[in-house]
Amino acid sequence: MSAPIRIGVFDSGIGGLSVLRHLITELPEVHYIYLGDTARVPYGNKSVATIAHYAAQSATFLRSKGVDMIVVACNTVSSAALDIVEAIAHVPVVGMIEPAARAALELTRTRRIGVIGTRATIESDAYTLALYTHGGSERLTVVQHACPLLVALAEEGWLAHPATLAIIEEYLRPLLDETVDTIILGCTHFPLLADAIGQVAPVTLVDPGYWATRHVQRMLGSHATSEHRLPRTARVEYYVTDVPNNFAAVARQFLGFDIGQPHRLSLEEITPIVTQ
C-alpha cells in the first residue's frame, strides 16, 4: 500500500471549504492540507499586488508541507495570482478558472455566458479571457458583474432572506438583460446562495469547485465515486491564521460538517518565507 496522495488546498478564508467538500466527496482517499488566511480575509476587494503577496506565502507554506498538488480554492487568487503560485509550488497547481470556463462552454446552448465574482476576480477579466480562449471561433457573449455583497450575505447565513433575493436581482440584471443561459459562480461563497440565485435566474449554474475537482480526478487518473457522499472520516489537516468566535459555525455552513479545532498559524510563521 503506497502512501496517500497529499493535496494542499488554500483560500483567503473559509469559502474554500466549499471546494474542499467536493474534493473530499469525490476523492476521499486523499490526504488534504487546508490553509485559510482568516487573519487577512477577504482578498476580493484588495489589490493584485497584495493578493499575489498573500498567495505566495500560502503556496510556500503548503510546499513546506510536502504536498503533491495544490488546489487554489479561491477564485480571486486563481484569477489574479495563479502564475505566482505555479512558480512557487514545484508541483501541479489547479485553479478555479480554467475548469469552470471549459464546463460553462460545454453546458451553454446559446453561447451567452454570465460570470459573477468578487471585484478583484471580475476586474482581472480572467474568466472572460479563459472563455474566449477556449470558446472556438463561433460567436460567444460573456457578461460579467462584481457582486461583493453576496460574500457578506453568505457568511452571515442569510441564504434565502428577501433582502438577499433583492440584492441578487439587482446584481444579475445586466446578465439577464443579455439573456445568458449559464452563469459561473465565480466565488467560493456563491454556491451557498445557489438556490436563491436559481430562483432569480432560471439558468445553468456552474460551481467552479465541482469542476476543478473533476479536473483533479482526471489528473490523478481516478474515477468518480459512485456514492457522492461525504465520507465519515476525511483525513484533513486544517490551518488558519485566525480563529474568530463564529469560525466553527461558518465553517460548518461551507463544509457540511464540523471542522474540529484547526491549527492556528501566526502570520509571522508564513510571512517571512517570501520576504526578500
Place this chain on the structure above:
Amino acid sequence: MSAPIRIGVFDSGIGGLSVLRHLITELPEVHYIYLGDTARVPYGNKSVATIAHYAAQSATFLRSKGVDMIVVACNTVSSAALDIVEAIAHVPVVGMIEPAARAALELTRTRRIGVIGTRATIESDAYTLALYTHGGSERLTVVQHACPLLVALAEEGWLAHPATLAIIEEYLRPLLDETVDTIILGCTHFPLLADAIGQVAPVTLVDPGYWATRHVQRMLGSHATSEHRLPRTARVEYYVTDVPNNFAAVARQFLGFDIGQPHRLSLEEITPIVTQ
C-alpha cells in the same frame, strides 16, 4: 508661532475617514497622520488576539511618527484593544467608546439605549460596560446587536437601496422592540447609513466620531469652530497598507473630498516592530 499639534489617527481601513472628517472640520489647525490597514481590513469579524496584534502595529507606527495624541478611529479596535494601544502610545489615546457612551447617556430621555456595531465590537460588550459604568444608579436598559452586513453595504455605496432598508429593519428589530430612544452607531461605516437608519428608527443617533472629536477638542482646550465646514486645505498625511482599485472612490465617500495619492506602507514595514 509654535509647531502645530500632530494627531495620529488609525483604523482597520477607510471607515476611520468618517472620524477624520469630524476632526478636520472641528480642528483644522492640527497636522494629522492617518493610517488605514487596508491590506487586512476588515477587523470586525476577527479574533481579539488578531485585532490587538494589528492595533499594536499601527500604534507603534504612529508613535514612530512623533504624534502628540492618537485617535483610535475604529470602534472594533477601541472596544477590543484600547489598553494595548495605550500601553504602546506614550501619548494620550482617545477611543470611540467612552465619548459616545457619555453622549448617549446625556441624550437619552427614556434611558433605553441601543448599540449597533461589528461582531467583535458587540461581543466585547465594551459599549454596554461603558454605559453601565457612567450611567448612574437609575434603571438603564441597553440593547445591542451586531450588524456586519451594514459594513459591506456602506462600502458598496448602497446607502438608500430598498435592500439596505430591509436589512436595517431586520437588524434594528430587537432594539425597536425594546423601544430604545437613542442608538449608538458603533462602527465608523454606519454614519454613512444614518439617513436610512433614521428612516427605519426615528430615534436619536449617536455618531462616536463626532463625540470623540468633541473630547479631543476639550483635551486640547480648543473651542468649536463657528463654521463647521471642511477647510479647503487640511494638512493630512495618509498611509495605507494596500491601495485597491476602488480606493479613491470609497475614500471620497467617507471623507467628503479627494484623498489624493496615499503613501503605501508594506506590511513588512509595520509587522516586525512588535514581533518579539
